[in-house]
Each structure stands twice: as C-alpha cells, then as structure tokens.
Amino acid sequence: MLIKEYRICMPLTTEEYRVGQLYTISKHSHQESEKGEGVEVVKNEPHEDPIHGPGQFTEKRVHLSSKLPSWARAVTPRIFYVTEKAWNYYPYTITADIPPTPQCSFLPKFSIYIETKYEDNCGDSENIFHSDKILGDHEVSFLDIAFDEIPERYYRSLEDPRFFSSAKTGRGPLREGWRQHTQPIMCSYKLVSVKFEVWGLQTRVEQFLHKVIRDILLIGHRQAFAWVDEWCDMSLEEVRAFETQMQVATNQKL
Structure with a gap:
C-alpha cells in the first residue's frame, strides 16, 4: 500500500467551495464522458451518519478502459471500470469501497481510499487526520493550482489560474507565492491510500495511480477556481438541481 497526503489551496472559502465542489465535479464528469467511457452515476441520495451527521452518498462507475497505459491494457479486459463510493459530510468526505464488494470490476485486490478535510487556511494544519500513530511517516505533497504542471492534453488557457481573473469576485490572476498573501484562502487536505496487491505489478501500479490522482486533483481544483463565475451565485439547492x-x-452519453 502506498499512502500520500495532498494539500491543495484555492482562493476560496470552504463555505463557497461547498457549492463549487458539486458544480465542478458534475461539469467535469459530463465533459470527460463519451460513449462507453466516463462517469456513470448509479446512486446519489441523502445519507445519515451517527458520527458525522447528515450527508450525501454517491456511487459511480468510472469507465476507463481506453485511458489505461498500454502495459495496463495488456492485463485488463476490454470493458473495465472502477466503482467509486463516496460519503460527503462536508467539510469532511470519504471515498472508498465497501468489502466484500470489490472496488474494481476485474481486480479484487485493487482499492483506493481517500479521506478529505477542508479548512480555511493555507495548508498549515499538521496531522489533520491524526494518522501518525496509525500510518507513521507518510509523504506530504503541496499541489499548486497555478504553477504545478498538468498533462498538456488537459491544459486550457481559460482555466489557467496565472491568467484567469474572476469578473464576479475580483480574484485572480494568481502570482508566485500567492498562498502566502491571498485572502480568502482554503485548503483541501486529502489522505490517499492506494493498494494493488498483485505480485510483480504492485509498486509500478501504485505509483502510477498516485500520479493519476495527483493530476486529477490539480485539474479539478484549477477548474473549480476558473469556473467560479459560473457557480458563485448558486444556492445549495440550485447546484443540487444542476x-x-x-x-x-452524462449517463445518456455512456
């Protein structure tokens, strides 16, 4: 198992991002889906937890056969998907699989577990998951939505925080060192555990999956800020309808 903690800051408040997160996930999933590939929503319903209180449960199938690298396609079937189950108790969320249901349609020894907390700070909360005693030392990686590189195929100049300026909020563009002097500012703390217990492939696949997750986190948080003028006036009810x-x-496209 390979565990890393990612910290991604944005020039937003956690209250604003409650709407922005839902909008961004929905729009991004729709854009990235096409016939036979993309994100299929199986369930999206209210959920009550005795500890975390009211929240939302979603179950999705992420179809990604053509998005696998050639060495992975060689050992997977033509139709390949990952089942994602998420519990959103904002500002705390969990993304995981529930045993004994395998998270992956083909490889039952594959799983990803993501624990997320959102706070109004610049990423300086240490051991926010109280994980040191359980996990020991693990890598902490700060992702900069403005200056960290993303795969060229995903680059859009209109979504580049170095050039984007919000007409409605007056925020942006983001300059070097923006995390130290920007207000408001919030941070997404994500503790990501990837497990792929297949001999001969474990290290390579776990490292590859963390690279994919890193890219997804960067792109998603860049888009949340770049699309802020589209969602900042929405209420929670309006974004749920969207x-x-x-x-x-999206389901009709698959």
Missing part, C-alpha cells in the same frame, strides 16, 4: 441535470445528461 448536479441532477448533469447526471442524467
């Missing part, structure tokens, strides 16, 4: 609309449209 989410439902996008889910129907």
